[in-house]
Amino acid sequence: MNQVKYSIIINARPEVVWETITDPRKYEEWTYIFSEGSFFDGGWNQGDSIRFLTINSNNKLEGMISEIAESKYPTYISIRHLGFIMDGVEDTTRKESEHAYENYTLELINEDQTKFTVDMDIEEEYIEMFEDVWPKAMEKVKEISEDAKSKPMKITIRTRISRPIQTVWEGFTKSEHVTKWNHASDDWYCPQAVNNLVEGGGFDYTMASIDGKVSFHFEGKYTKIIPHEQICYVLDDDREIVVNFSIIDGGVAIEETFDAEGTHTLLQQRQGWQAILDNFAKYTEQNL
Structure with missing residues (x-):
C-alpha cells in the first residue's frame, strides 16, 4: 500500500469547507470528478458507518464500504475503508491489516483561509488516476466553499421512511402529528402546532423546554406546495427552506435544504435539524 498526499488553500474557514465535504448535495457536486452520480449513505460522526457509492451501467451499486475512524469538527476526518461493493455485491473480506485510510485535515492558516489536505493509502495501480482526479476535486471543493x-x-439533510407517501405527507404536515415528533432532543417538546398548508398560508409551532423555562415560536409562510412532492417556505427571519419528497423502493426519501443562521455553528444546525427529521422518521414508522 502506498501513501499519497494533496493540499490546497481555500479562502474560507474550516467550518465552511467541512460543510462542503460532508453536505450530501455539495458532496455530489465535488465528487462527480471521480464518478458521475457519486453519493454517500451514512454519517460523518466518529464510529458511523458510511458507504461511498455510484450506480453502474447495470443499475447496480458500486463503491466503498467504510466507517468514520475519527472525527474532530471542524479540523479532521479519518475514513477507514473496510471493503468494496461491486455490481451490487458487498465484499468485506479484507483483513484488518489491509484496511485503507483516507484522511482530511482542515487547518486554519489565517482569519478566513483554510489549508485542506488529503492523505490516503492507495494501491499502486490507482496512483496515476488519483494524481489526476484528486487535484481537480479539491479545486471543486475550493470553488464551492468560496462561493x-x-x-x-x-x-441539506436527508432521511428515508418505509411508509407510503400519503402516510408520510400527513405525518409531516398534520398538526396532531407534528406535536409528537417536532423536537431535537428529549428535553424539548412541541406543545402546540398550527398549520395552514396552502401557498400563502402559514404555520406556527411552539417549541418549549420540558422544564418550562424556555419557549419560542418556529413560524413561517408557505411559498410553494406540490402535494406529495415539495414544500417550500420562508421563516420569519427570511431564511428559505425546501423539502422534497421522492417515492423510492419500499417508501419515501425526504431531502430538506435550509438557509443557515449566524448564531449557532453549522454543525450544530445540521445536527439539530437532522435530529428532528430523524424523530419524524422514527415516529412515522412506529406509529402511522
Whole structure:
C-alpha cells in the first residue's frame, strides 16, 4: 500500500469547507470528478458507518464500504475503508491489516483561509488516476466553499421512511402529528402546532423546554406546495427552506435544504435539524 498526499488553500474557514465535504448535495457536486452520480449513505460522526457509492451501467451499486475512524469538527476526518461493493455485491473480506485510510485535515492558516489536505493509502495501480482526479476535486471543493461566502450557506439533510407517501405527507404536515415528533432532543417538546398548508398560508409551532423555562415560536409562510412532492417556505427571519419528497423502493426519501443562521455553528444546525427529521422518521414508522 502506498501513501499519497494533496493540499490546497481555500479562502474560507474550516467550518465552511467541512460543510462542503460532508453536505450530501455539495458532496455530489465535488465528487462527480471521480464518478458521475457519486453519493454517500451514512454519517460523518466518529464510529458511523458510511458507504461511498455510484450506480453502474447495470443499475447496480458500486463503491466503498467504510466507517468514520475519527472525527474532530471542524479540523479532521479519518475514513477507514473496510471493503468494496461491486455490481451490487458487498465484499468485506479484507483483513484488518489491509484496511485503507483516507484522511482530511482542515487547518486554519489565517482569519478566513483554510489549508485542506488529503492523505490516503492507495494501491499502486490507482496512483496515476488519483494524481489526476484528486487535484481537480479539491479545486471543486475550493470553488464551492468560496462561493458560499457570497450567498446564504445552505445545509441539506436527508432521511428515508418505509411508509407510503400519503402516510408520510400527513405525518409531516398534520398538526396532531407534528406535536409528537417536532423536537431535537428529549428535553424539548412541541406543545402546540398550527398549520395552514396552502401557498400563502402559514404555520406556527411552539417549541418549549420540558422544564418550562424556555419557549419560542418556529413560524413561517408557505411559498410553494406540490402535494406529495415539495414544500417550500420562508421563516420569519427570511431564511428559505425546501423539502422534497421522492417515492423510492419500499417508501419515501425526504431531502430538506435550509438557509443557515449566524448564531449557532453549522454543525450544530445540521445536527439539530437532522435530529428532528430523524424523530419524524422514527415516529412515522412506529406509529402511522
